Amino acid sequence: MPETTRRADRPADRLPGARYGNRPTMKDVAARAGVGLKTVSRVVNGEPGVTPDTERRVQEAIDALGFRRNDSARVLRKGRTASIGLVLEDLADPFYGPLSRAVEEVARAHGALLINGSSAEDPDREQELALALCARRVDGLVVIPAGDDHRYLEPEIRAGVATVFVDRPAGRIDADVVLSDNFGGARDGVAHLIAHGHRRIGFIGDMPGIHTAAERLRGYRAAMEDAGIPVEDAWTSLGATDPERVRRAAEEMLSGSSPVTAVFTGNNRVTVTVIRVLAEQARPVALVGFDDFELADLLQPGITVVAQDAAALGRTAAERLFRQLDGTLVAPERIELPARLITRGSGELPPAA
Amino acid sequence: MPETTRRADRPADRLPGARYGNRPTMKDVAARAGVGLKTVSRVVNGEPGVTPDTERRVQEAIDALGFRRNDSARVLRKGRTASIGLVLEDLADPFYGPLSRAVEEVARAHGALLINGSSAEDPDREQELALALCARRVDGLVVIPAGDDHRYLEPEIRAGVATVFVDRPAGRIDADVVLSDNFGGARDGVAHLIAHGHRRIGFIGDMPGIHTAAERLRGYRAAMEDAGIPVEDAWTSLGATDPERVRRAAEEMLSGSSPVTAVFTGNNRVTVTVIRVLAEQARPVALVGFDDFELADLLQPGITVVAQDAAALGRTAAERLFRQLDGTLVAPERIELPARLITRGSGELPPAA
DNA sequence: CGTGCATCTGACAACGTTGTCCAGGCTCTA
DNA sequence: TAGAGCCTGGACAACGTTGTCAGATGCACG
Known part of the structure; x- marks a missing residue:
């Protein structure tokens, strides 16, 4: 419950039913300035053909009435x-x-x-x-x-x-x-892990129906294939990116018969969850994530990412x-x-x- | 330079000058359906008083023409x-x-x-x-x-x-x-540091012209006063929150003749910069920041914050x-x-x- | 078969603005 | 001083929609 404090209790001087029907229009301004409708329009839009004196009169009327052009009508x-x-x-x-x-x-x-x-x-x-x-x-x-x-x-x-x-x-x-370039980015990220000696690399990504997720998975597979590493089924996980599922997926691929030594994560939400899981592991596990995020450099270790702009x-x-x-x-x-x-x-x- | 790929080079079938002046209107729909203008309006707005048969004819015309109500006119x-x-x-x-x-x-x-x-x-x-x-x-x-x-x-x-x-x-x-509650939040945060034994506590905040910054400073002072701790000038820094200035301010209050043992930071940008500075310090310095931020819990140590919702x-x-x-x-x-x-x-x- | 009623439909004005066009007043020149 | 030309200002229609109101249609009933 928000703690509230009354500031002013003066009676409403704002009519409750006063939508904006009672707003001054160009017609009102024209009447007050004693000029024609179109002249007001000219002043409002800075069109030429208005004497300085007339312009001043119109401007005064505008200020006095608090007129503001109705853009809906203008658009129409x-x-x-x-x-x-x-x-x-x-x-x-x-x-x-x-x-x-x-x-x-x-x-x-x-x-x-x-x-x-x-x-x-x-x-x-x-x-x-x-x-x-x-x-x-x-x-x-x-x-x-x-x-x-x-x-x-x-x-x-x-x-x-x-x-x-x-x-x-x-x-x-x-x-x-x-x-x-989701494909290329993922491929480069995974290749980076391979270059650092990893061969058992996991991939945790979003649902394959999502284009970006599919492309990133394709990049992962391409990098593995380029390196001549067969991918085991247990190493890839695709699906909703809620923390529970991601956590389970990560834990599984870290504990199976051929546990991964590195993980590539398919987007920032996944990455953050996986960081938490890895923090609980006894042995260090390498990680590269797709998408950069704030403070990635402040974590221990800093998180290597494939950054989109x-x-x-x-x-x-x-x-x-x-x-x-x-x-x-x-x-x-x-x-x-x-x-x-x-x-x-x-x-x-x-x-x- | 973005790397671009042509996908389709078929000739434009979209007239370049075709703004939306050529959009079908209710009038067009009415003409095509052989009904009156108002009847179309009724169908579009789901108003009662239209026979199913008429409604169907109108609907067909709408679909055939790709009519979409012009909300600008409606608003007007x-x-x-x-x-x-x-x-x-x-x-x-x-x-x-x-x-x-x-x-x-x-x-x-x-x-x-x-x-x-x-x-x-x-x-x-x-x-x-x-x-x-x-x-x-x-x-x-x-x-x-x-x-x-x-x-x-x-x-x-x-x-x-x-x-x-x-x-x-x-x-x-x-x-x-x-x-x-900027005042109360800051006061609580600083009181928390005091409760953990700190007496020399620094405050780094935004420009005092900004209401939230002023309130948080006030909260800091209140907490210190409540604890009977006089505040030294060198402990507070107010001004632009660009990283350079904040860094300098933090380094100064950490190295003076009576260096602070804890810092309270006035917003998330300041907090992040200060975290970087503290990471370089030989001795541990306590930190409480105003504003929560993602991953604050994953840092070493986790960052204690006063969180707004x-x-x-x-x-x-x-x-x-x-x-x-x-x-x-x-x-x-x-x-x-x-x-x-x-x-x-x-x-x-x-x-x- | 005429009347009354309910239901459905459409003509018309209005929302506030801008574009077009013409009227009136002015200046300038012959 | 009269006529031509320019400049300023205003009347009017139109943009696409909705609210009002009256007309048309159909039906039941007396």
Whole structure:
């Protein structure tokens, strides 16, 4: 129960039913300034053709009434909203903060507002949200897909809504996509472990239906195959990334008949859980994780990771979106940004018996 | 330079100039279905009074044309937008992720969309953003203040825009505020250090102009005074929280003529920097930080913190906002949520010579 | 078969803004 | 001083939707 303190008990001077119906309009301003409606519009929009004296009178009326242009009406009239939508999985996930921020910066640079919502990894909710944004007539849409079928956006794209998918490819629709090199990053991370002498390497990742998870698994397998190491079934674990399952998976592959000496983790949530498990082990186990996270360098040992550049993903996607709006772009592309290995200690541990 | 791969080079079948002017409207749907305009509106909004047969015809026309209601026009007509705005400091700051997410959840529960933007701690930008949102006629506004004068929102509030300030109080305006108990939390944290035998305790915080920083400093002083410990000037450092300054401040108070044996840090950024400095020290130094952060428990030792509940802040603010919109609320209140101490080791270290 | 009623449908205005276009007043020149 | 041309200001329609209200249709009943 929040502890509350009354600050002011003065009677309400704000009418309860006063929505914004009673807001002053340009008409009101015009009446007060004794000019025509369009003249007010001109002043508000800084259009030429108004004498300084008239402008001053209008400005005074605006200030006196507290007038603020109604952008809904403006949008209706002009056709463009100067806003873009961002549909992501979970605002609370630290990976999406910088991404969202980067998209916002680009939007701001183009004079647009950002409207966003979380899909909570639910395809239905993603669709609901994306379509709600389209109904608002956002000029463009940046989507981090939760589902794998985006045909529902076809009419919107045809109608001119610029659309870019980020982090995961769009499903069953031809559109711009900006991704990290999940395959290459995972392959490099696993190769790094192999280079440090490991041969029994575990992989714990997300559900294989998720594109990024599948790609990272593919990278793991490729690195192992390149090194001529056959992968045992017990070494890979795919599924939900809740801490319990991940913990069980880690413990299993650390204790079987041929226990792994190193683990590659498929995303930051998994990595964090595995760190906890490894901390309880008697012998040191090497670890490389996909996705960087704050303080990874402060742990003992520091955690070696394959880092995606979340901000670059967002920036690239947003810039591409605005280039679609410019008309500069025509054919959809698939853009892959490199992921890079950051060594901090945990990935350089030698294999322990 | 991003590495790019062409995916499809088929000629554009999307007209470059096709904004959304060519979107089908209810009129188009009506024409195609051979019914009146209003009937389409009824079907779209699920209003009663349409025969199943007519409804089916309309629905078919809608699907065939890919019609989507234009919410801008709807908003203009109805007066409410079913959207709220969130103005925060920095989406990339992990503290605001959960807060933003909580606000969004509540908004969603009320059928509203969330529009947000970052002020980047710039008061001008905060104002610009807040007013832009008002121009969009958001129904309400959740603001994490960057500036300390919010009188610019008075006309908006009078016009019926529900407004709640979070994390810091509003400046020079009477409005709802939801805060953490910064004073009490800091006092408890410092008292905790004192209880573990420390007397020479340092405080490193943000600029004293920031309300939260001032409150936390006040809490520090109160705890020291309660214990009858005079505070030496060299023990407190207030100012920008960039790593260099914080590092210098920490090193100074650890090396002076009466070096501190414990440090209380004023926010998570400061805490992280101080952790790095302490890791380089020969003798152990106790640490309690304001704000929790991920992995604080995995460090050696775990970091004892005074944790705010960011999600609760967001939730409380958003719920209050919607209650303002309901008309349930009248007088502005100031709500303080408790902060709680989480002990993990670093705050329980005894004083070392 | 006419009346009354309930149900369904559509014409019309309005929301607040901007684009178009024309009127009126001014200055400048012949 | 008259005419041409420019500049400022305003009337009006349109954007796509919803609320109001009245008309049309069908049916039951007297």
